[in-house]
Amino acid sequence: MSKVRTRYAPSPTGRMHVGNLRTALYEYLIAKHEDGDFILRIEDTDQERYVDGAIDIIYRTLEGTGLIHDEGPDKDGGYGPYVQSERMASGIYLDYAKKLVDKGAAYYCFCTKERLDSLKKAFGDSDDSKEDYKEIIKYDKHCLHLSKEEIEDKLAQNIPYVIRQNNPLEGSTTFHDAIFGSITVDNEELDDMILIKSDGYPTYNFANVVDDHMMKITHVVRGNEYLSSTPKYTRLYQDFGWEEPVYVHLPLITNEEHKKLSKRSGHASYEDLIEQGFISEAIVNFVALLGWSSPNNTEIMSLEELIRDFDYRNINKSPAVFDIVKLRWMNSEYIKMMDGDKFFNMALPYIKEVISKDLDYRRISDLIKTRIETLCDIGEMIDFFEELPEYNVEMFTHKKMKTNTESSLKVLRDLLPRFEALEDYSEASIESLIKSYVSEKEIKNGQGLWPVRTAISGKQSTPGGAYEIMSILGKEESLCRIRLAIDMLEKAINE
RNA sequence: GGCUCGUUGGUCAAGGGGUCAAGACGCCGCCCUCUCACGGCGGAAUCAGGGGUUCGAGUCCCCUACGAGCUGCCA
Secondary structure, three states, X not given: OOOOEEEEOOXXXXXXXXXXXXXXXXXXXXXXXXXXXXXXXXXXOOOOOOOOOHHHHHHHHHHHHOOOOOEEOOEOOOOOOOEHHHHHHOOHHHHHXXXXXXXXXXXXXXXXXXXXXXXXXXXXXXXXXXXHOEEEOOOOOHHHHOOHHHHHHHHHOOOOOEEEEOOOOOOEEEEEEOOOEEEEEEHHHOOOOEEEOOOOOEOHHHHHHHHHHHOOOOEEEEEHHXXXXXXXXXXXXXXXXXXXXXXXXXXXXXXXOOOEOOHHHOOOEHHHHHHOOOOHHHHHHHHHOOOOOOOOOXXXXXXHHHHHHOOHHHOOOOOEEOOHHHHHHHHHHHHHHOOHXXXXXXXXXXXXXXXXXXXXXXXXXHHHOOXXXXXXXXXXXXXXXHOOOOOOHHHHOEOOOOEOHHHHHHHHHHHHHHHHHOXXXXXXXXXXXXXXXXXXXXXXXXXXXXXXXXXXXOOOOOOOOHHHHHHHHOHHHHHHHHHHHHHHHHHHHHO
């Protein structure tokens, strides 16, 4: 059996959206599961849509996600070039197209845009929303019947031309997909698609077939949206007399409205997600589970585990909704599993964004590790360290803690001199001080701790409790905040 | 409009004719607890509809409905 070779063939048109990322991932996994090669090929045959810097985004994304390619523009494996515009320079696409012309499987077409437009037929109600109003065009093979002389003549006159596939009008074409099974389409439905554009570039569809064959790609993995055009690919393979690869068409990924993900939905691309505070491993893991599930029913899986367990035959047929809520959960799982040092390094920039004081960032980092879903949650969780927020005295009243303004005032008044006298502001020291006060007064932990935590944070909820926060804030700031609380409570009670 | 594909809880999903249809996210409740999280325990919630085939159907066939994709000198 020949070595498995898959390819990721993006067109450099912008950021890599999660659908493309999943395609790349599955291609990588299929290859690596069989110890095969994963190839990167840039499909830049559309100069109109080419975006500067997009190739760098592709490199960055593959590197960031760990989908390391074995061959590509930057890694020659003997099947180059790996950029279609460079391949075109050698004239291979035109040569192959001409071979098809010689066989009668393709033909020159000189039709003008105007003539093509006249073939279009409107249907649907034009009063309806634009989406219902479509045009249908199937080329009428007008130029198929040009004589050899006529063609030579037009070519000599430099009349612009394209080369079209010559599909039969009768019979049917069948291909097999690893996920969707056998699909048969009447040849009558097959349009004579363009192989070579008038600018000399091949269309994606044609370049794909030629390149996949020349690069010995064994498994063609791509989005479901290509299912409809695959019969035309099959005809091309047959006309060339080439062996077809294994087709693996992937179900669509949709947004919550069950529509194709769009750039506007915000969470569409890998880089968007990174900016939203998601971590790479979680994104990869989550995306892997959109359309596939592990046979041993595990969900949190490293790339290595995915390689080991992935089997493309288990891929789902139905479209999957991209559920960012579940991604958030998975992201939080990855953060919790992460080594403390590693998390600290990732969290530090987010911490420094809201805290400029000289505090123990590492301890803050440890406090938030189990409490955040994305790195972007950090800011609002810890901003009170930097500055005490304005808060209402009513916050001291808590039913479950059995506290109110009076009881809180008493606790804080009792504790203030002890805190003032305390030298060691370590967590343990503060803890034993408060604990002994609580047992001395025979009150509940909550009755003693709620007022303190409220006073030093000004928040209903905080990462960590009173001991942790006080020890991080330090003596001076803690005392200052407690005195402020006492003032507020006194004022409120006297009114 | 035509062609193609799809349809198991709100979401991801297991399930290839025969236990009360797994599991996860989310949601709700309880426990733990100085708050919020973490963790633990429990709960509600699903086979789109209709016909067949069969002793028996989420699983096979047909129809309907709904959804999606394609219908570009885009990929």
